[in-house]
Amino acid sequence: MSQTITVEGMSCEHCEQSVEDALEDVQGVQSVDVDRDAAQATVEGDAATQDLVNAVDEAGYDASA
Secondary structure, three states: OEEEEEEEOOOOHHHHHHHHHHHHOOOOEEEEEEEOOOOEEEEEEOOOHHHHHHHHHHOOOEEEO
16 A cells, blocks of 8 residues: 655655654554655555654654645
8 A cells, every 4th residue: 555645844855764764663564755856755564644644743744644
């Protein structure tokens, strides 16, 4: 299953990597594609949407589904 969440606050490659790392640590995530220009992260897997949002928020960025 593919989910796309909105991620605000990314301004550089390091930001993208931080968000990607945070999402990859969520149980059920198989792959992650983060696009700071689009302010989105696309996640493949069966992770709960709220878990993805929480992981990004904990990494210091603003996420919404």
